[in-house]
Amino acid sequence: MISKEGTRRDLGVLGHSLLIAGPTSRSAKKLMVVQNLCEDGRFEDVAIQLRPEVPELLVGSEVVVPQEEANFQEILRYIDSDKNGIIGIWGMGGVGKTRLLHLVHNHYKENSAFDVVVKVTASKECSVEKLQKELCENCGLDRGNSTEKSIILNYLTKRNFLILLDDLWGQIYLEKVGIPLGLGNRLKKKIVITTRSKKICGLMGVNKSLKVEGLDHENALRLFNENVGGETIQSHPLIPSLAEKVVKELGGLPLALITVGKSMSDKIYPSEWNHAIDRLEKSGLNELDEEKIFHQLKLSYDSLNTKKLKDCFLVCSLWPEDYSIEKTNLIECWLGLGFLDLDISDARNIYNPGYDVIRKLLSACLLEEVGSEYVKMHDVIRDMALWIARGEDKENDKWVVLDGLDQMRHKNIRWSDVERASLISYELMVPMNGKELPLNPYEYDELISDGSDEWEGVPLIPCDATRLQFVRVRSGYPFTATIDALVQNVSIFRDLEFLELRNCDLYSFPQGISQLVKLEHLNLENNHIKSVPDELKHVRNLRFLSLGYNSISLFPKGVLPELKELMVLDIYNINRGSSEDGEEQYWTCLINELRCLSKLRCLSINLQQPAHFRNLLELSNLPVRTLFLHYKNETDTLEIPSSFIGKVQDNLYKLELKVRSVRKLLFGSNYQSRLGNLEFLSFLMYELEMIEWPWNVAPEDLLPMLHDLFLECWRILDVSWTLYLPCLRTLKLFRCVHIVQLFEPVGGCGSGAIKPTFPSLIRLELELLPEMEIICDESITFPSLEEITIHKCPKLKKLPFQSRGKLKTIKIESECWERLEWEDNDLKQDLQGLVRDLWRRR
Numbered sequence: 068m069i070s071k072e073g074t075r076r077d078l079g080v081l082g083h084s085l086l087i088a089g090p091t092s093r094s095a096k097k098l099m100v101v102q103n104l105c106e107d108g109r110f111e112d113v114a115i116q117l118r119p120e121v122p123e124l125l126v127g128s129e130v131v132v133p134q135e136e137a138n139f140q141e142i143l144r145y146i147d148s149d150k151n152g153i154i155g156i157w158g159m160g161g162v163g164k165t166r167l168l169h170l171v172h173n174h175y176k177e178n179s180a181f182d183v184v185v186k187v188t189a190s191k192e193c194s195v196e197k198l199q200k201e202l203c204e205n206c207g208l209d210r211g212n213s214t215e216k217s218i219i220l221n222y223l224t225k226r227n228f229l230i231l232l233d234d235l236w237g238q239i240y241l242e243k244v245g246i247p248l249g250l251g252n253r254l255k256k257k258i259v260i261t262t263r264s265k266k267i268c269g270l271m272g273v274n275k276s277l278k279v280e281g282l283d284h285e286n287a288l289r290l291f292n293e294n295v296g297g298e299t300i301q302s303h304p305l306i307p308s309l310a311e312k313v314v315k316e317l318g319g320l321p322l323a324l325i326t327v328g329k330s331m332s333d334k335i336y337p338s339e340w341n342h343a344i345d346r347l348e349k350s351g352l353n354e355l356d357e358e359k360i361f362h363q364l365k366l367s368y369d370s371l372n373t374k375k376l377k378d379c380f381l382v383c384s385l386w387p388e389d390y391s392i393e394k395t396n397l398i399e400c401w402l403g404l405g406f407l408d409l410d411i412s413d414a415r416n417i418y419n420p421g422y423d424v425i426r427k428l429l430s431a432c433l434l435e436e437v438g439s440e441y442v443k444m445h446d447v448i449r450d451m452a453l454w455i456a457r458g459e460d461k462e463n464d465k466w467v468v469l470d471g472l473d474q475m476r477h478k479n480i481r482w483s484d485v486e487r488a489s490l491i492s493y494e495l496m497v498p499m500n501g502k503e504l505p506l507n508p509y510e511y512d513e514l515i516s517d518g519s520d521e522w523e524g525v526p527l528i529p530c531d532a533t534r535l536q537f538v539r540v541r542s543g544y545p546f547t548a549t550i551d552a553l554v555q556n557v558s559i560f561r562d563l564e565f566l567e568l569r570n571c572d573l574y575s576f577p578q579g580i581s582q583l584v585k586l587e588h589l590n591l592e593n594n595h596i597k598s599v600p601d602e603l604k605h606v607r608n609l610r611f612l613s614l615g616y617n618s619i620s621l622f623p624k625g626v627l628p629e630l631k632e633l634m635v636l637d638i639y640n641i642n643r644g645s646s647e648d649g650e651e652q653y654w655t656c657l658i659n660e661l662r663c664l665s666k667l668r669c670l671s672i673n674l675q676q677p678a679h680f681r682n683l684l685e686l687s688n689l690p691v692r693t694l695f696l697h698y699k700n701e702t703d704t705l706e707i708p709s710s711f712i713g714k715v716q717d718n719l720y721k722l723e724l725k726v727r728s729v730r731k732l733l734f735g736s737n738y739q740s741r742l743g744n745l746e747f748l749s750f751l752m753y754e755l756e757m758i759e760w761p762w763n764v765a766p767e768d769l770l771p772m773l774h775d776l777f778l779e780c781w782r783i784l785d786v787s788w789t790l791y792l793p794c795l796r797t798l799k800l801f802r803c804v805h806i807v808q809l810f811e812p813v814g815g816c817g818s819g820a821i822k823p824t825f826p827s828l829i830r831l832e833l834e835l836l837p838e839m840e841i842i843c844d845e846s847i848t849f850p851s852l853e854e855i856t857i858h859k860c861p862k863l864k865k866l867p868f869q870s871r872g873k874l875k876t877i878k879i880e881s882e883c884w885e886r887l888e889w890e891d892n893d894l895k896q897d898l899q900g901l902v903r904d905l906w907r908r909r
Contacts, residue, residue: 131170132286135163135321139170141277146171146229146257147180151275152248155268156261158279161322161360161447164261167279168231171259175229181255183228188389189235190446198244202230219245227255234389234446235262238270281319288314290321294328294432302335309340316347316363322447323363329432330367361451361459367431368455378406379424380433383444384452385489385539387470391441394425402635403565403588403611404537409634409668416717416744417634417668417690439774439796456487482529487537535560536585539567558582569593581605592616592637604629613637615671624656628663636664639671639693658682669718675699680711689714693721701728705752709735709761716740721747730782732758734769746774746794755780758788767791767822778803787811790824790847799832806836810843825849832856842867857883864888868898877901 131139145154156164168186175184185205187198199215202208208218224247241248247256260271268276282290291314292300300306313331317323327343334340343366371377379401386392398421401407407420425442428434434442444452456466464484470491528538538560557566558579565588566577573594580586581602589606590613598621599614609630619641627633638657658679661667667688673695674680680696683689694715698705705726712735719742724732729752741764748770760766766788775797778786783803787810789795800809810824824847831852833839840862847867856878857863865888868874877884877898884902889895 132282132290134282134286135167135170138163138167138277138279139174142167142171142259143174145275145277146259148275152256152258153271153273154257154259155265155271155273155276156259156279157263157265157268157276159320159360160263160450161320161364161445162279162281163321164279165233165445166321168233168259168261172231180227181229181257182226183223184231185228186231186233188233189239190388193236193239195239195243198232198239202244202246216243216245220247223247223256225254229255229257229259232258232260235260235267235271236264238267241271282321282324283319284311284314287317287319287324291317291324291328294325294332296332299332299335303337305337306335306340309337309344312344313340313347316344318359318363320360320363322445323360326364326367326432326448329430330370358454360447361454364448364451365455367433368451371427371431375406375408376424376427378404380428381452381456382406383428383434383442384449384456385466385468385487385537386444387468387491388446388449389443390470390491391437391443393441394422395440397425397442398422399590399611399613399635400565400567400588403590405587405610416692416720418692418720482532484534485532486534488528488532488535489537489539491539491541530556530559533559534562536562537565538563539565540571541567541569554578561585564588566590576600576603584608587611587632589613597621599623599626601626606630608632611635613671614641615639617641622653622657624660627657627660630664632666633664634666635669636661636667637671637693640673640695654679655682658686661686673697673723677702684708684711684714690718691715692718694719695723695725697723697725702726703729704731704733705729706733707735709740711735712742713740716743719745721745723747723749723751725749725751727751727753730754730756734758734760741768742770743772745770746772748773748775749777751777751779753779753781756782756784760788765791767793775799777801781805785809785811787813791822792825792827794827795825796827797830797832798828799830800834800836801832802835803839804835804837806839808841808843809833809836809839810847812844812846823848823850825851827851830854830856833860834858836860836863838862840864845869854878866898868894870894871897871901874898874901 142154142156145151156167158164172184172186175181183206185202187201187205189198196215199219202219203215206219206222208222223245230246241258246258248258260268260273262268262271265276265278281287288311292310295310300310310331313327314324317327331340331343334343346366346369347363368377368380371380382400382404383392383397385400395418398407398418401421401424402417407424409417409420425434429436429442433448434444437443453466453468454460457463458465464481465486467480467485467488468491469489528535554568554573554575554577557563557577558581561582562585563583564585566583566586567588567590568577569590570593573591573596576591576596576599580589580600583606585608586606587608588611589609590611592613593616596614596617596619599619601623604623604626607629610632612630612633612635615637616639619638622638627636654674654676659682661670665688668690669692670690671693672683672691674683675697677698677700683691689711691714696705705724722742722745732750732752732755760769770792772794773792774794776789776792776795777799779801781802781804784805785808786798786800786803786806789798790810790813800806828849829851831849831854833842833856835858837859839860841864845867849867849872851873853873854876855866855874858878858880860883863883863886866877871894879902887895
């Protein structure tokens with residue numbers, strides 16, 4: 068509903084990348100480049116390409132047992148040897164190959180032996196293009212007018228590099244990627260791969276390989292006990308010996324030892340341990356093969372204490388392998404499927420139960436956290452989840468997940484058996500001519516790119532898939548023929564409960580939508596849909612409806628009142644009626660119809676008239692999660708009234724204000740309400756000169772959870788009110804043309820006397836601040852800052868740092884960097900290595 072995927076979403080309504088935490092799509096980056104070209108004219112890309120940022124990777128359990136340490140030291144010796152260019156690590160899934168690779172990565176993170184240290188996950192659907200894309204992103208490279216291959220080759224040829232290629236399933240030609248190979252010269256060029264097959268090591272030309280075996284009993288017991296916890300191990304005299312029996316059944320597999328160990332951490336009775344041992348022994352499998360591993364890991368799944376929690380876990384497998392899943396998207400999926408325990412009488416944030424589920428799955432080691440906004444599944448955990456979802460049968464097709472080139476194999480799927488299908492791809496193309504596909508999936512991209520007319524699109528889902536209950540399709544590029552075939556035939560899928568077609572280049576609603584009487588979740592975000600059909604009112608079981616980021620100018624009267632089960636409604640950033648009179652009637656009717664939705668718990672909407680905002684405030688139930696105020700009329704003062712804050716304080720997550728004529732912004736006074744759930748705040752207010760806060764509430768108390776803040780305010784003179792925001796992670800200022808000094812010291816506000824400044828700020832972006840001479844004085848500190856971007860700030864004299872601290876990246880034009888004044892040359896040299904990859908324009 069408010070996700071950060073899709074081209075228009077990445078750019079946001081302001082035309083710039085704002086309030087985004089997490090991975091940015093390639094399409095968004097390209098559109099940003101196009102916008103900048105249009106705004107400033109043609110320019111030549113010139114890069115300062117020094118050593119790129121190397122973030123530390125998580126290794127799962129913090130415990131590194133002696134056997135793992137020995138493998139780690141062995142790999143370091145292989146890497147440091149001049150005789151080895153390509154090193155292979157191989158072994159069965161879950162044995163600790165990726166964990167070992169993370170240890171290697173983090174070892175060289177601060178090591179000056181290599182200029183470039185990059186880890187890339189290959190996975191089953193790897194291709195030359197995917198590796199090129201990830202290498203360019205990790206190294207901060209932009210292709211410009213060159214091919215990915217040539218820019219990677221030029222960049223790596225001149226540098227010592229260590230490339231860690233994880234989870235390789237087939238041969239891939241590194242020369243086609245642009246990775247230069249060869250030993251004997253003065254530069255160190257090293258590649259480490261991990262794979263489940265020794266044969267792949269041979270195909271890749273590995274000079275030295277290491278087989279990772281399961282841990283011996285002593286090391287396995289230590290790792291297991293550390294994850295169970297000493298308190299549980301010592302809670303009963305019999306548990307230590309029972310723990311040894313569990314470890315024996317797990318066969319020394321680190322993934323199983325960690326995951327099962329976490330699941331046993333609250334088991335303090337011997338009977339619970341005996342039950343676990345019985346489950347493991349009854350798997351009936353003697354060899355440690357994949358199915359045996361699944362039976363072991365299933366113990367963690369079985370330890371989840373409710374069916375809904377188990378269902379939530381299984382749904383995570385409907386994203387592709389090694390995919391970073393945005394938490395809000397995952398929660399919205401659970402909401403649409405009815406998997407979250409919700410109290411309809413509780414008006415608080417409907418997303419909170421979802422975050423609680425994520426926390427439980429993280430604690431059980433069934434999910435891994437990626438930053439603060441994303442999660443992912445270990446590939447073996449994901450395979451196990453799909454195995455469970457398919458009735459512990461790897462061969463059936465009840466659940467189908469297709470991504471990229473894997474889509475080309477979909478002709479072998481028994482669609483008549485499929486109940487859930489998830490297609491997330493940038494290349495949803497399949498062969499029509501019966502041409503035999505190569506056994507090596509890494510060759511698919513060559514077949515697609517050969518220009519043959521024999522390759523053409525077909526319907527994504529055949530008409531015989533009549534058992535479908537769940538369909539999700541997302542794509543980064545238009546594939547009209549394949550999607551149209553699905554949209555035109557959607558009425559045949561009578562059992563469909565969940566339908567998501569996001570970013571699919573749709574121009575109309577799915578035809579026959581009224582036939583989907585079981586449908587509970589409908590997400591058509593980020594398309595070009597112009598109208599909502601009247602027949603939607605017949606889908607009366609609908610609980611989740613998202614139509615944001617479309618071109619909708621018609622929402623028929625009488626549709627919403629019929630959707631009485633609706634809990635989530637997203638009509639954010641959709642177009643309006645063609646005339647002012649038509650628009651006024653449209654919104655008056657729409658807001659009045661919201662009164663009929665007694666179960667509505669989450670609303671995303673944008674308003675263009677103060678009268679519409681006043682009408683919205685009249686609703687007794689105001690569960691607004693995302694609000695965009697884009698007033699067209701001229702007004703000098705804008706007030707966010709206390710009555711509004713009081714009604715939305717538990718729900719409002721994102722607020723965007725775009726009112727160009729406003730000079731004064733007032734937050735309502737004389738109240739004790741807080742915007743306690745607001746994480747994203749954006750001001751696009753060209754004439755804004757001041758923000759007036761309530762006399763009895765400081766900004767840090769009013770906005771205690773604010774994470775991301777964007778300001779494009781031409782007349783504002785400083786933003787010192789941001790100094791003490793406790794959770795602010797990203798602050799972006801764009802075209803604040805009158806600011807001379809960004810932050811000025813102010814006394815501690817609110818309940819405390821003196822507080823640390825910017826306690827959580829990670830990213831600071833300053834662009835087009837032509838008069839700014841100083842960011843702040845030395846009294847203001849940035850204890851958590853990792854990245855600062857300074858672009859088109861020609862008068863800036865110095866940076867506000869006394870030491871490197873946690874800073875990892877400085878993005879700045881070379882002229883600006885050279886123009887800065889320094890009192891400490893040692894500090895300049897220390898920070899020089901952090902400067903990277905900011906493109907300047909002529």
